[in-house]
Amino acid sequence: xxxxxxxxxxxxxxxxxxxxxxxxxxxxxxxxxxxxxxxxxxxxxxxxxxxxxxxxxxxxxxxxxxxxxxxxxxxxxxxxxxxxxxxxxxxxxxxxxxxxxxxxxxxxxxxxxxxxxxxxxxxxxxxxxxxxxxxxxxxxxxxxxxxxxxxxxxxxxxxxxxxxxxxxxxxxxxxxxxxxxxxxxxxxxxxxxxxxxxxxxxxxxxxxxxxxxxxxxxxxxxxxxxxxxxxxxxxxxxxxxxxxxxxxxxxxxxxxxxxxxxxxxxxxxxxxxxxxxxxxxxxxxxxxxxx
Amino acid sequence: xxxxxxxxxxxxxxxxxxxxxxxxxxxxxxxxxxxxxxxxxxxxxxxxxxxxxxxxxxxxxxxxxxxxxxxxxxxxxxxxxxxxxxxxxxxxxxxxxxxxxxxxxxxxxxxxxxxxxxxxxxxxxxxxxxxxxxxxxxxxxxxxxxxxxxxxxxxxxxxxxxxxxxxxxxxxxxxxxxxxxxxxxxxxxxxxxxxxxxxxxxxxxxxxxxxxxxxxxxxxxxxxxxxxxxxxxxxxxxxxxxxxxxxxxxxxxxxxxxxxxxxxxxxxxxxxxxxxxxxxxxxxxxxxxxxxxxxxxxxxxxxxxxxxxxxxxxxxxxxxxxxxxx
Numbered sequence: 048x049x050x051x052x053x054x055x056x057x058x059x060x061x062x063x064x065x066x067x068x069x070x071x072x073x074x075x076x077x078x079x080x081x082x083x084x085x086x087x088x089x090x091x092x093x094x095x096x097x098x099x100x101x102x103x104x105x106x107x108x109x110x111x112x113x114x115x116x117x118x119x120x121x122x123x124x125x126x127x128x129x130x131x132x133x134x135x136x137x138x139x140x141x142x143x144x145x146x147x148x149x150x151x152x153x154x155x156x157x158x159x160x161x162x163x164x165x166x167x168x169x170x171x172x173x174x175x176x177x178x179x180x181x182x183x184x185x186x187x188x189x190x191x192x193x194x195x196x197x198x199x200x201x202x203x204x205x206x207x208x209x210x211x212x213x214x215x216x217x218x219x220x221x222x223x224x225x226x227x228x229x230x231x232x233x234x235x236x237x238x239x240x241x242x243x244x245x246x247x248x249x250x251x252x253x254x255x256x257x258x259x260x261x262x263x264x265x266x267x268x269x270x271x272x273x274x275x276x277x278x279x280x281x282x283x284x285x286x287x288x289x290x291x292x293x294x295x296x297x298x299x300x301x302x303x304x305x306x307x308x309x310x311x312x313x314x315x316x317x318x319x320x321x322x323x324x325x326x327x328x329x330x331x332x333x334x335x336x337x338x
Numbered sequence: 339x340x341x342x343x344x345x346x347x348x349x350x351x352x353x354x355x356x357x358x359x360x361x362x363x364x365x366x367x368x369x370x371x372x373x374x375x376x377x378x379x380x381x382x383x384x385x386x387x388x389x390x391x392x393x394x395x396x397x398x399x400x401x402x403x404x405x406x407x408x409x410x411x412x413x414x415x416x417x418x419x420x421x422x423x424x425x426x427x428x429x430x431x432x433x434x435x436x437x438x439x440x441x442x443x444x445x446x447x448x449x450x451x452x453x454x455x456x457x458x459x460x461x462x463x464x465x466x467x468x469x470x471x472x473x474x475x476x477x478x479x480x481x482x483x484x485x486x487x488x489x490x491x492x493x494x495x496x497x498x499x500x501x502x503x504x505x506x507x508x509x510x511x512x513x514x515x516x517x518x519x520x521x522x523x524x525x526x527x528x529x530x531x532x533x534x535x536x537x538x539x540x541x542x543x544x545x546x547x548x549x550x551x552x553x554x555x556x557x558x559x560x561x562x563x564x565x566x567x568x569x570x571x572x573x574x575x576x577x578x579x580x581x582x583x584x585x586x587x588x589x590x591x592x593x594x595x596x597x598x599x600x601x602x603x604x605x606x607x608x609x610x611x612x613x614x615x616x617x618x619x620x621x622x623x624x625x626x627x628x629x630x631x632x633x634x635x636x637x638x639x640x641x642x643x644x645x646x647x648x649x650x651x652x653x654x655x656x657x658x659x660x661x662x663x664x
Contacts, residue, residue: 133640138643139457139460141639143403143405143592144639145639145640147593148632148633149636150632151628154632158628270468273461281457311468311472312473315465316469322454322462323462
């Protein structure tokens with residue numbers, strides 16, 4: 048019983064870490080530009096597919112990872128520059144459609160550049176499972192959790208200690224005031240889009256050995272990442288991480304104990320419940336630390 | 339101010355002239371149809387247009403987003419399908435029973451979520467739509483699951499409606515009715531209340547409008563439009579799969595409304611027409627179809643954010659900048 052519980056917990060934490068990375072991406076873009084980027088999930092797909100393709104071409108894994116993340120960051124940059132910036136000040140629904148159009152475009156491009164098959168990346172360090180407290184843990188799960196932790200620490204250092212990170216925070220608090228003290232808001236926007244695209248790609252690469260990757264994995268991952276961001280409180284960095292973890296665990300527990308057919312629905316049931324009963328999310332009110 | 343904006347409060351004559359022009363279009367269009375394929379596409383356009391006219395009341399006039407209307411479309415379609423195919427109900431009876439059922443559900447869902455605004459409302463409706471589509475794809479005992487289920491044809495008092503041509507006239511008539519009802523709703527006190535709260539919700543409440551009630555009402559009306567179109571679509575195609583209930587279909591519907599022009603009933607019809615026909619042309623591009631569709635979606639929103647009909651209307655009307663609210 049406890050072994051089973053521990054197993055579901057490990058699975059939940061692994062998936063939750065991925066949701067957390069996607070949710071962080073949503074929050075960073077939302078804070079900088081008040082845009083919900085519906086193409087966020089596609090960066091996850093691009094990261095996974097691109098790294099698989101590079102490894103197939105004979106590129107060593109570490110280099111493939113770096114190149115895939117860089118490719119996604121460039122795509123994020125292009126998305127901001129050519130699609131979001133020209134539509135500055137448009138109503139919410141217009142921006143939603145633009146980013147959804149971008150996600151359809153990226154998915155279409157992925158089928159052209161790569162293919163419509165399902166791919167798996169080789170696990171980073173072997174497949175021999177470890178036993179932890181009665182649960183079977185794949186080494187790749189440790190990679191997912193470890194890298195996510197490192198990314199979160201790096202981000203909190205970036206936003207708390209560097210001038211650039213503080214500029215990004217300042218812009219999210221007050222765009223005009225940030226501009227007045229000499230922050231280039233345009234560059235901040237570009238930075239936020241490429242940063243969250245890179246985060247998405249990291250998530251996509253980390254799970255590619257566990258859940259596999261294909262041209263259409265971005266839709267569900269993107270939507271669940273968004274659900275996680277809302278659950279934690281839209282715009283809150285700590286909230287995004289917490290929301291992702293809670294969502295991942297809830298999903299894995301309900302798949303294990305309730306019904307696996309409705310695994311995908313759980314995220315959206317939680318989402319609706321949060322929106323109706325506590326729209327600010329778990330950590331939405333605490334404005335003290337916003338990523 | 340609204341007098342000058344296209345698609346907004348218009349004298350009664352306009353309310354007759356618009357539908358009359360549409361009726362003429364529907365009557366004359368078959369002259370240009372070379373074969374049954376044209377009728378088939380026209381019926382699809384009509385069914386999407388009915389959904390979009392309803393959705394436009396919510397998105398365009400009341401300014402509330404919905405990314406889940408394919409859910410209501412699907413509930414209508416599967417409701418009719420299950421009642422007629424599994425329980426042997428007469429199709430018209432099923433339609434009459436399902437539509438109020440979906441309206442009641444929309445009321446129950448809408449009550450709590452319409453308090454939300456902007457991205458939060460978008461996300462709540464999205465969640466609702468995704469849940470409906472997962473339920474439909476999972477409960478295969480009722481719905482046939484991902485494989486779909488077949489639906490008996492529409493028959494009224496022993497007369498069975500078959501063939502694209504017959505369906506063309508029925509759907510054309512339904513679209514006219516839908517447009518006429520929408521135009522009347524817009525001119526009613528509720529319609530004026532909706533436009534007021536689109537401009538400023540606080541302002542509308544100060545003026546004595548029960549904004550929660552008005553929003554909820556238009557949400558239910560738009561769900562009824564989608565559900566009725568879904569029921570008709572199920573009987574027309576004779577076979578339904580969950581693909582019409584997906585998040586992507588919800589997006590298609592909203593895109594049609596915004597592409598055609600928000601707060602313009604005929605914009606919704608035009609948007610449905612263009613975007614339903616687009617994939618038919620795009621099949622020429624074969625594997626580039628998705629890429630082109632995404633690019634068209636982005637391009638029109640970036641360069642024509644107000645949509646087709648209002649943009650063209652201001653171009654021709656030469657009345658200076660239009661005052662369609664954002």
